Amino acid sequence: MPEQxxxxxxxxxxxxxQKVRAAEDAWNSRDPERVSLGYTEDSEWRNRDVFVTGRAEIVEFLRAKWxxxxxxxxxxxxxxxxxxRIAVRFEYEWHTDQGQWYRSYGNENWDFDENGLMRRRYASIxxxxxxxxxRRISL
Structure with a gap:
C-alpha cells in the first residue's frame, strides 16, 4: 500500500x-525528519532563492534553517x-544567536499527489x- x-x-x-494545521504543527515541532514525511520522496521546493529536491535535501535544509x-x-x-492545491499565507518569528528577533512573512503554494503528500512547495518570504x-507569536 502506498504511503498516505x-x-x-x-x-x-x-x-x-486540516492540511494547513497539520503542516503548522509539524513545522512547529522543528523536527526535520517529521516535517519531511509530509512530502513525496522527490518533492520539489523553492524556498526564497534556494531550490531543494527530495526528502534528504529537505531534512538537510531544515536542520540548517533551525x-x-x-x-x-x-x-x-x-x-x-x-x-x-492549497495556498497559504504565513508568518513566523525567530531570533539569531545574537538575540535579534525577526518576523518572516510569506506565501506558499502547495501541490499534492493522490496520497496527500506534497510534491511541490513554492515559498516567497x-x-x-x-x-x-x-513579538506576536509566543513560544
Whole structure:
C-alpha cells in the first residue's frame, strides 16, 4: 500500500484547513525528519532563492534553517484551495544567536499527489527585524 498522509485530495474547505494545521504543527515541532514525511520522496521546493529536491535535501535544509532561526514559531492561514492545491499565507518569528528577533512573512503554494503528500512547495518570504516587545507569536 502506498504511503498516505490524510486528508487526501480532492480538498474541501474543511480538509484543506486540516492540511494547513497539520503542516503548522509539524513545522512547529522543528523536527526535520517529521516535517519531511509530509512530502513525496522527490518533492520539489523553492524556498526564497534556494531550490531543494527530495526528502534528504529537505531534512538537510531544515536542520540548517533551525540552527540559524532559533526559537522558531509559525502560524499558517489558509488562503485558497482547489482539488489538489492549497495556498497559504504565513508568518513566523525567530531570533539569531545574537538575540535579534525577526518576523518572516510569506506565501506558499502547495501541490499534492493522490496520497496527500506534497510534491511541490513554492515559498516567497520576507523578513522584518523586530524588537522583543513587538513579538506576536509566543513560544
Amino acid at each position: 498522509r490524510p486528508p487526501l485530495p480532492p480538498f474541501t474547505a474543511e480538509s484543506a484547513l 540552527e540559524r532561526e532559533l526559537d522558531y514559531r509559525l502560524r499558517k492561514e489558509l488562503w485558497a484551495y482547489t482539488d489538489h 520576507n523578513d522584518l527585524a523586530i524588537t522583543t516587545d513587538e
